[in-house]
Amino acid sequence: MDCLVGTRAGAQGIPLDAPHRTYRDDQHKPEMIVALTRFRALCGFRSPEQCADLLELLDVPDPRPYAAVLHARPGEAALRQAFTAFLTPPTGLLAAVTEAVRRASAGGGPYGADLAAYAAITHAHPDDPGLLPA
Numbered sequence: 001m002d003c004l005v006g007t008r009a010g011a012q013g014i015p016l017d018a019p020h021r022t023y024r025d026d027q028h029k030p031e032m033i034v035a036l037t038r039f040r041a042l043c044g045f046r047s048p049e050q051c052a053d054l055l056e057l058l059d060v061p062d063p064r065p066y067a068a069v070l071h072a073r074p075g076e077a078a079l080r081q082a083f084t085a086f087l088t089p090p091t092g093l094l095a096a097v098t099e100a101v102r103r104a105s106a107g108g109g110p111y112g113a114d115l116a117a118y119a120a121i122t123h124a125h126p127d128d129p130g131l132l133p134a
Contacts, residue, residue, distance in 0.1 A: 040117060048078040054111055058100040062093045086132035094129055098122045 014021055033041075046054070052070035055063045066082045073081065101122065105115035122131055 045079055048073070048075050048082075051079070051082065057109075057111065058097060058104055060093070060096045060100045062090055062096065083133045087129055089129050089132055094127065094132060097132060098126065 045051070048070040052067040055067040055070070063086075066085060069081055070078045072078070098119075101115050102119045105112060105119045118131065122128075125131065
């Protein structure tokens with residue numbers, strides 16, 4: 001059975017509600033993965049409070065306003081606002097956060113394993129702003 005995904009299926013003229021269509025939207029799925037070997041994945045979002053605590057732990061000036069938003073607003077709205085802002089970071093923020101993560105990951109603590117994973121990912125993809133909200 002063919003896996004009819006996003007724009008490929010749309011280009012073939014297959015309706016969104018066709019029973020043999022795997023995904024019912026016209027978007028491609030770059031986030032889809034098939035594990036061939038053991039891997040670690042970051043899945044879902046932390047609570048806004050945990051996100052704010054983590055930003056404060058890193059002690060980088062530019063994200064501090066987002067930490068305040070995450071503490072003050074309800075869950076989904078706060079996460080959406082912070083996530084959207086991080087996708088277009090100010091110049092130098094990604095490098096500053098990456099360096100802060102590398103320093104903080106050496107200290108262990110409640111976020112030690114997550115920070116170490118982030119540091120490894122930023123080593124492979126140093127200019128990816130999608131890593132900031134991770």
